[in-house]
Amino acid sequence: MTQAVANRYVTALADVVTEPGSALTPERTLEQLEAFGDVLAKSPELDGVLRSPAVSPREKRELVSAIGQRLGMDRVVRNFLCVVVDQRRIGHFNLLLDGFRTWLDRLRNRVKIEVRAACRLGDGHRASLERQFERLTGMQVRPTYVVDPGLLGGMSVQIGSILYDGSLRKSLGSLASSLASGDI
Numbered sequence: 537m538t539q540a541v542a543n544r545y546v547t548a549l550a551d552v553v554t555e556p557g558s559a560l561t562p563e564r565t566l567e568q569l570e571a572f573g574d575v576l577a578k579s580p581e582l583d584g585v586l587r588s589p590a591v592s593p594r595e596k597r598e599l600v601s602a603i604g605q606r607l608g609m610d611r612v613v614r615n616f617l618c619v620v621v622d623q624r625r626i627g628h629f630n631l632l633l634d635g636f637r638t639w640l641d642r643l644r645n646r647v648k649i650e651v652r653a654a655c656r657l658g659d660g661h662r663a664s665l666e667r668q669f670e671r672l673t674g675m676q677v678r679p680t681y682v683v684d685p686g687l688l689g690g691m692s693v694q695i696g697s698i699l700y701d702g703s704l705r706k707s708l709g710s711l712a713s714s715l716a717s718g719d720i
Contacts, residue, residue, distance in 0.1 A: 539635070542628065546635040549616050550643075560610045562640050568604075568613045573633050575603060576626075586626045596621045647675045652684040653691040669693065 552558065553565045576583055585591050585599065597618045604614035620626055641648060649669055651657070657665070662681065669677045673695065692701040 539631070542631045542635045545616075545620065545625070545632055546639050549612075549636065550639050552612055552616075554643075558612075560612055562643060564610070565613060566636055566640055568607065568609045569633050569636060571607050572604065572609070572613075572617060573629060575607070576629060583626070586621055587624075593622050641678060645675050646678050647673050647695060648678045648680070650680050650682060650694040651691060652682045652687060652694075654683070654685055654687040654689050656683055657681060657691075665693075669695070 549565065550562070553560045553562050576586075582599075582603075586596055600617045600621055601614050604617060609617075620629065620632065625632070638648070640646075651662075651665065662679070666677050666679055669679075690702045692699060694700075
């Protein structure tokens with residue numbers, strides 16, 4: 537499934553949950569999708585059943601509906617998941633989930649950033665970094681932090697396709713290039 541196809545599913549779900557009078561908020565929709573994603577990730581058997589051509593679409597819908605009811609999912613989310621299963625797209629569930637997160641981020645003027653650092657950053661450092669990137673982007677940031685010992689020191693921050701690389705590995709690479717070219 538391409539991102540364009542995933543976006544059509546996300547847009548359809550977003551249209552339903554943002555309709556005037558909808559009792560389901562986009563945030564609650566995301567929580568319910570994440571809950572289903574957790575169940576799917578923890579149960580390879582469920583994933584196998586939902587992907588299997590040997591199991592009828594009706595049985596798959598009944599299974600998804602039963603799981604959704606146990607999780608307290610809204611009917612709209614259960615129906616969405618049934619459509620995904622019917623169209624044999626459940627193998628791309630994480631792409632759909634990420635697409636919905638991205639849509640919600642745009643709706644709420646947020647941007648996802650991924651911070652990679654050589655060691656765990658303290659709370660104060662994290663807060664300062666988040667404030668800097670909120671000023672830079674003009675948006676609220678939704679950060680994820682990854683410890684990457686391969687960086688040696690420093691950090692890199694990825695926002696969409698833009699990489700801010702302040703890692704020691706990058707600095708050493710630049711120094712090596714300069715030494716090799718005789719620019720120093």
